[in-house]
Amino acid sequence: MASVEIQNVRKAYGAHETIKGVSVEVPDGAFVVLVGPSGCGKSTLLRMLAGLEEISGGTIRIDGRVINDVEPKNRDIAMVFQNYALYPHMTIAENMGFSLKLAKKSKQEIASRVTDAARILGLSDYLTRYPKQLSGGQRQRVAMGRAIVRNPKVFLFDEPLSNLDAKLRVQMRAELKDIHARIKTTTVYVTHDQIEAMTMADRIVVMRDGIVEQVGAPLDLYDKPANTFVASFIGSPSMNFLSAKVTDDRTSVVTENGVRLPLAGAAAAAPGTAVTYGIRPEHLAISTDSDGIAMMVSNVEPTGSETFIQGTVDGQKLSAQLHERMSTRVGDVLHLKLQPANSHLFDAGSGMRFA
Numbered sequence: 256m257a258s259v260e261i262q263n264v265r266k267a268y269g270a271h272e273t274i275k276g277v278s279v280e281v282p283d284g285a286f287v288v289l290v291g292p293s294g295c296g297k298s299t300l301l302r303m304l305a306g307l308e309e310i311s312g313g314t315i316r317i318d319g320r321v322i323n324d325v326e327p328k329n330r331d332i333a334m335v336f337q338n339y340a341l342y343p344h345m346t347i348a349e350n351m352g353f354s355l356k357l358a359k360k361s362k363q364e365i366a367s368r369v370t371d372a373a374r375i376l377g378l379s380d381y382l383t384r385y386p387k388q389l390s391g392g393q394r395q396r397v398a399m400g401r402a403i404v405r406n407p408k409v410f411l412f413d414e415p416l417s418n419l420d421a422k423l424r425v426q427m428r429a430e431l432k433d434i435h436a437r438i439k440t441t442t443v444y445v446t447h448d449q450i451e452a453m454t455m456a457d458r459i460v461v462m463r464d465g466i467v468e469q470v471g472a473p474l475d476l477y478d479k480p481a482n483t484f485v486a487s488f489i490g491s492p493s494m495n496f497l498s499a500k501v502t503d504d505r506t507s508v509v510t511e512n513g514v515r516l517p518l519a520g521a522a523a524a525a526p527g528t529a530v531t532y533g534i535r536p537e538h539l540a541i542s543t544d545s546d547g548i549a550m551m552v553s554n555v556e557p558t559g560s561e562t563f564i565q566g567t568v569d570g571q572k573l574s575a576q577l578h579e580r581m582s583t584r585v586g587d588v589l590h591l592k593l594q595p596a597n598s599h600l601f602d603a604g605s606g607m608r609f610a
Contacts, residue, residue: 256441257318257331257408258283259304264313266299266465273299275465276313281409281458286435286442290452291462291488297445298413300462304443305334305411318408333402334411337418339394341386341401348373348382351400368404375434376400392423396430403438412444416451428454449489453477461485483606486533486599492563497532497571498603501525508532508600510569514548517595523609524600531606533599536563536576542590550575552587564589 259281266274274296281287289297302308304315306327315322322330341350352365373379376396386394395415402410416424432455435442446452452459453473461468469481480486486494499508505522507515508530516532550573554565562581565574575591600609
């Protein structure tokens with residue numbers, strides 16, 4: 256195992272800079288997820304770490320050694336791709352042991368490492384089969400096995416589950432976490448799926464437009480997002496945002512037409528300051544005495560155990576995730592209670608969180 260240090264790393268294609276001074280530390284044995292929308296630079300950063308892209312500036316270290324100019328094969332990393340990249344004419348055992356064969360390891364060592372990896376991955380009964388005889392999930396496990404047998408210092412995963420169906424993705428997330436808990440190899444994992452990030456990571460790195468917006472433990476990012484971008488990206492369904500201004504007593508904010516939204520304490524902004532009020536859909540509840548905010552219902556999505564309702568408050572969109580079955584219809588007016596302790600306040604201009 257080894258730590259990974261990415262310090263002020265940049266990547267430019269001509270005059271166009273795609274990675275703009277990114278710094279990330281991955282502790283020894285950690286599972287760190289790079290997450291963000293398409294085009295944010297997360298895969299480019301991973302490829303620079305792997306040595307598949309040249310670095311335009313900055314420094315990358317693995318286990319304390321600068322690897323900027325080190326060949327990929329000499330970085331002691333193993334990468335798992337989205338498309339499996341298995342050799343169709345080789346058996347599963349041959350696929351998993353191919354890199355060891357190229358490294359001129361003995362047949363006995365190759366067989367031993369492949370057997371151990373197959374046991375960890377539940378592939379022991381499939382070693383004599385060919386990739387076309389396996390399901391997508393099994394093929395992805397073979398791709399992981401090919402990485403595990405190398406016993407690298409660092410695993411790199413580039414959206415490895417994106418080709419799988421929803422049910423299999425959930426299963427594979429659990430398996431990946433279980434594998435990491437057992438082998439404890441430092442892992443850097445790239446995904447655009449914030450659910451994968453939340454459920455798998457020790458630490459999440461949220462990226463946008465080639466920069467890091469926030470780094471932290473999953474629940475820290477969920478509870479205290481640094482800005483509206485992180486708040487909207489982390490959490491499913493996404494956080495609600497309402498435009499408002501801070502009231503004179505700073506204990507609440509008010510929308511343009513006077514809808515009052517409560518705060519947990521005094522706002523860290525002056526009275527009259529234009530703000531964005533954030534509240535997650537799961538932190539709304541039905542008001543039984545009609546003292547909550549009034550929402551005009553525009554869509555109702557029952558899922559069985561809960562009901563997801565969309566509508567408007569003072570002309571602004573709002574969603575509520577209610578842990579009950581509802582007979583609400585489009586056009587109804589619901590009164591909702593907001594949980595002040597779970598409210599968030601951001602600057603309307605910069606989008607940054609108020610302390």
